[in-house]
């Protein structure tokens with residue numbers, strides 16, 4: 001016997017309050033996740049990569065460059 005929740009809502013067509021609410025919560029969460037993916041920040045910036053989780057080519061490249069510069073800086077410091 002599955003507990004009441006979204007699984008019962010989708011698989012057993014249970015429409016009790018608990019299951020309906022669980023499904024609504026799930027849908028809302030999914031909407032929230034999707035809205036963070038609609039990124040309005042400028043692309044090609046590391047902050048867009050880290051803060052907004054954008055993984056487009058430009059942002060990934062910006063992040064990669066930052067990482068390599070950061071590593072290079074750290075190396076310099078250890079030799080100083």
Ligand SMILES: [Zn+2]
Pocket residue numbers: 004005008014015016017018019020
């Ligand atoms: Zn139920």
Ligand SMILES: [Zn+2]
Pocket residue numbers: 042043044048054055056057058059060
């Ligand atoms: Zn991007």
